[in-house]
Amino acid sequence: MNAVTEENTVTVQQSAAGARPASEITGIRSAVTRMEQIAAQHQTLGSGEGFIGSLSRMEVGDDHQQKVRDAQEASGAAGAAWAEAAAQIAAHNLPLHEAYLNNPNAANKHANTNE
Known part of the structure; x- marks a missing residue:
């Protein structure tokens, strides 16, 4: 996510995967949602054979293309992680x-695991 600040205005740009990232992590659900978004972004970046094809058509050197392949592979692995x-x-x-x-009157974790 990129944010551009002009005086009192903040504009949020969409991420590479198109989904707007969770802006604030306030609990487990928002943390899991954000991690899933990050995973999707990495998996999208890791599956870009069309990008390699574009580099090839532009006659980018094989060594540089291999660096991009390596980066894509690493991004795919990061997405899986x-x-x-x-x-x-x-x-x-x-x-x-x-x-x-389901149990709004339940005690906290410490009380439930202390004994």
Whole structure:
């Protein structure tokens, strides 16, 4: 996300994947949503064979094209890692969120795990 500030106006530009990023992380759900957005951005960047084709048509050198391929591969791997982190955090935390919603009088974590 890029923000441009002019006097008292802030303009937010869309990310590379087109989705507007979560602006504030206030809990597990917003954190998971943001991690999923980051994963999608990396996966989009990691799957750009058309970009390599464009470089080839512009006769960009093979060594430079390989650097872009390496960067795309790394971005794809980063996307997979972000997606896995989001999935694990969601799996371990969202059920607790649901439990607290279903039991509004439940004590906090410390009280429930102290003994």
